[in-house]
Amino acid sequence: xxxxxxxxxxNRYGSIIRKLRVRLALSRGALWLEVLVRQFWQLxxxxxxxxxxxxxxxxxxxxxxxxxxxxxVVLFVGVGLLGFGLRGVKVPSRDAVIDRLDGKDAPLxxxxxxxxxxxxxxxxxxxxxxxxxxxxxxxxxxxxxxxDLQLAPFDRYGLRLMALVCATVAVFFAPSGxxxxxxxxxxxxVFGDNPxxxxxxxxxxxxxxxxxxxxxxxxxxxxxxxxxxxxxIVMQVYGGxxxxxxxxxxxxxxxxxxxxxxxxxxxxxxVTQSGEVEVLDNDTILDxxxxxxxxxxxxxxxxxxxxxxxxxxxxxxxxxxxxxxxIVAGSAQITLDLEHVDRRFGLTPEPTLREPLTASLPxxxxxxxxxxxxxxIEDFSKDLWVGMPIIITxxxxxxxxxxGEVQTFGTLPGKRFYIPLAAAFAEQRRDMLWSPDNDMRVLxxxxxxxxMPSDLGLSSGSYLKIRSAIRRYERxxxxxxxxxxxxxxxxxxxxxxxxxxxxxxxxALERLRRAQEKLLQAIEQQADQDEIAKLMEELRDATDEYxxxxxxxxxxxxxxxxxxxxxxxNDQLRQMMDELQRLAENGETEAARQLLEEMRQMLENAQIxxxxxxxxxxxxxxxxxxxxxxxxxxxxxxxxxxxLENGGEGSPETEGALAERQEALREFLQNLQAQQxxxxxxxxxxxxxxxENSRDFLGAGExxxxxxxxxxxxxxxxxxxxxxxxxxxxTGQGRDGLQEGDTQDQSASxxxxxxxxGRIGTSESxxxxxxxxxxxxxxxxLLDEIRRRSGDVDRPDAEIEYLxxxxxxx
Numbered sequence: 001x002x003x004x005x006x007x008x009x010x011n012r013y014g015s016i017i018r019k020l021r022v023r024l025a026l027s028r029g030a031l032w033l034e035v036l037v038r039q040f041w042q043l044x045x046x047x048x049x050x051x052x053x054x055x056x057x058x059x060x061x062x063x064x065x066x067x068x069x070x071x072x073v074v075l076f077v078g079v080g081l082l083g084f085g086l087r088g089v090k091v092p093s094r095d096a097v098i099d100r101l102d103g104k105d106a107p108l109x110x111x112x113x114x115x116x117x118x119x120x121x122x123x124x125x126x127x128x129x130x131x132x133x134x135x136x137x138x139x140x141x142x143x144x145x146x147x148d149l150q151l152a153p154f155d156r157y158g159l160r161l162m163a164l165v166c167a168t169v170a171v172f173f174a175p176s177g178x179x180x181x182x183x184x185x186x187x188x189x190v191f192g193d194n195p196x197x198x199x200x201x202x203x204x205x206x207x208x209x210x211x212x213x214x215x216x217x218x219x220x221x222x223x224x225x226x227x228x229x230x231x232x233i234v235m236q237v238y239g240g241x242x243x244x245x246x247x248x249x250x251x252x253x254x255x256x257x258x259x260x261x262x263x264x265x266x267x268x269x270x271v272t273q274s275g276e277v278e279v280l281d282n283d284t285i286l287d288x289x290x291x292x293x294x295x296x297x298x299x300x301x302x303x304x305x306x307x308x309x310x311x312x313x314x315x316x317x318x319x320x321x322x323x324x325x326x327i328v329a330g331s332a333q334i335t336l337d338l339e340h341v342d343r344r345f346g347l348t349p350e351p352t353l354r355e356p357l358t359a360s361l362p363x364x365x366x367x368x369x370x371x372x373x374x375x376x377i378e379d380f381s382k383d384l385w386v387g388m389p390i391i392i393t394x395x396x397x398x399x400x401x402x403x404g405e406v407q408t409f410g411t412l413p414g415k416r417f418y419i420p421l422a423a424a425f426a427e428q429r430r431d432m433l434w435s436p437d438n439d440m441r442v443l444x445x446x447x448x449x450x451x452m453p454s455d456l457g458l459s460s461g462s463y464l465k466i467r468s469a470i471r472r473y474e475r476x477x478x479x480x481x482x483x484x485x486x487x488x489x490x491x492x493x494x495x496x497x498x499x500x501x502x503x504x505x506x507x508a509l510e511r512l513r514r515a516q517e518k519l520l521q522a523i524e525q526q527a528d529q530d531e532i533a534k535l536m537e538e539l540r541d542a543t544d545e546y547x548x549x550x551x552x553x554x555x556x557x558x559x560x561x562x563x564x565x566x567x568x569x570n571d572q573l574r575q576m577m578d579e580l581q582r583l584a585e586n587g588e589t590e591a592a593r594q595l596l597e598e599m600r601q602m603l604e605n606a607q608i609x610x611x612x613x614x615x616x617x618x619x620x621x622x623x624x625x626x627x628x629x630x631x632x633x634x635x636x637x638x639x640x641x642x643x644l645e646n647g648g649e650g651s652p653e654t655e656g657a658l659a660e661r662q663e664a665l666r667e668f669l670q671n672l673q674a675q676q677x678x679x680x681x682x683x684x685x686x687x688x689x690x691x692e693n694s695r696d697f698l699g700a701g702e703x704x705x706x707x708x709x710x711x712x713x714x715x716x717x718x719x720x721x722x723x724x725x726x727x728x729x730x731t732g733q734g735r736d737g738l739q740e741g742d743t744q745d746q747s748a749s750x751x752x753x754x755x756x757x758g759r760i761g762t763s764e765s766x767x768x769x770x771x772x773x774x775x776x777x778x779x780x781x782l783l784d785e786i787r788r789r790s791g792d793v794d795r796p797d798a799e800i801e802y803l804x805x806x807x808x809x810x
Contacts, residue, residue, distance in 0.1 A: 030147035031092035039085040048163035055174035107138040197240025208399030249275035299323035299404035309413030314379035326369035330361030330396040337389040346431025384433035386414030418521035422500035460624040640703040659698035666691035687716035
């Protein structure tokens, strides 16, 4: 410390300065940083721009001499900016450092002050000492202020910011080796016949490997490169003589450098095997590398479990696939193992040739695919190969196009049918698809199965639907079955089989019986435990629903002895269900079968009928047939109207469909007639004759005559229903039969209150008769309209002549 400084610094001031020496050093650093940034911002802006330009190989845009000149110019500019900055650098003095730390309040400067007056007064001295003490305390609390690096007043265009952005982009995205172009550019001589050569090289592995690009110029001598097969090596030679050669044994090509010494010479090779690469210039080795080619092994796939199925019947097939760099695609191909097919019955003929079944293997949506374990789930329930031996071929492919395969054998799973009629329809559908040689056999089998509707336990609507499908199939066979027609009819038979299996389970009792039947079939067929557990759960749900229905009836009929008896059996039924559950879980198949038979017998003996008796099955079926015939008559009348509007041209396809429905209804009525008495059967037989005539007229396109026959059929059906009703009333089994407590002398035509009863199936109800506009009346209206139009002289002659021909036909 110089003499002037020692003159005004006392001991306390010096002590405080020593305590603040670290903060003074920080203040000095802030001053130096401000000086360097403000004096040299042009220089580091130039350096950042230059780095970004060189990193992206900007010198390759210019010729060698022009690039060399550009580098020299940038160097001169940089030296000039460096000198300009050094001229403006001022070293921060100690006083400047103390003043910066002292700030605006300047407690350090106050410590250097001296009292101008009152030095002899004790009070003045005490006050001055108090002031000095406060300033010393505030000086100890001083903190260095941050440097002021704002350059906006000096850089109005923001060049420093643009340079910083360019350099940041170059750091993250510029290719490696770009800066070496400066060395190559400067090292090339301007003149000379044998300039020194330089080389740059990059190795780029295949993109699917995920490995980075390697700049070979940074590889040390003697280091062995491990590169995947398929890696592309690109080399560039600058300068040198005319004799630049490439010697390598790692590829299958004889690549040479293109260009001459006045340009950049290029060569590219693809690694296929291990070996060495050398680049020579007049027998001088420019660079050399030893390469070990890492092979890309083909993918591998294995089956991890046997072929299974889901609860819905879909194929479930677990597998595992591995590959060096990942699986990109996979598929499963299913073919029939014809040698192991049991060629009996419908499978005896040679099968129709068809394409294998295919399905795409599931792959992970995200993450690595080099080791995957997945489960293929695909529903082939509608395919004809269900239940047959098959061969499944799994194949996976990697990014290099290599294929890995594995084969396994098994049985194609599908929807299981436990109801015998449903299983029979599914089997006949399979035979239809197996070979056209089975067509007539399938038709005969279907007719035989549905010959006696009373044995099938189906509603009339369901039976008519089945018979209509069979009739349509028979018509197709007569005209020749096309591919589209075969697909259509097989889809129809599949829907019928599914309906027969699952049924309309709205009725609790019917659902319970169906669930018991399916479980019994599964036990007899020795199904696996998972399938039995599923059917057992379905049976339990159906039983609970049935018991709830009985409880609801008990609430409405508290005094009914019959309902009380049913409720007494609820506990027994529930106990039997619990016992059946235990037997099924323990695998006691025989005992479970016997208990299930007892439950079935119990339900068959139960009285679930309505309290006041219900209508007989025959009467319900006849009323259903009447409704079907009325609906068919309405559609025939509508078709006749459309034919008149189209100038007399009908639709043979629609008329044929109406004829098929009429024939199906006639066959259904014929089966009912065999179960009726002579009186009711006579009217039913006449209705059947009318339906047969209507079928023939519909097939010939004579809709008017068909309407007349349909009207007569409706009248005969009503007469048959009336006779059935009277017979049941006489025997006490009719829908309006005698109630308990009625007297025997009460008229069968009156209800217990003495009012006249209506006739079931007729339009009569009590004493009031409201005529229904049946098909005959509509036909007469149509004839009147035809007569009116034929008498209109303003109509064209051709139309009048056509209308007269219609009148002659009617």
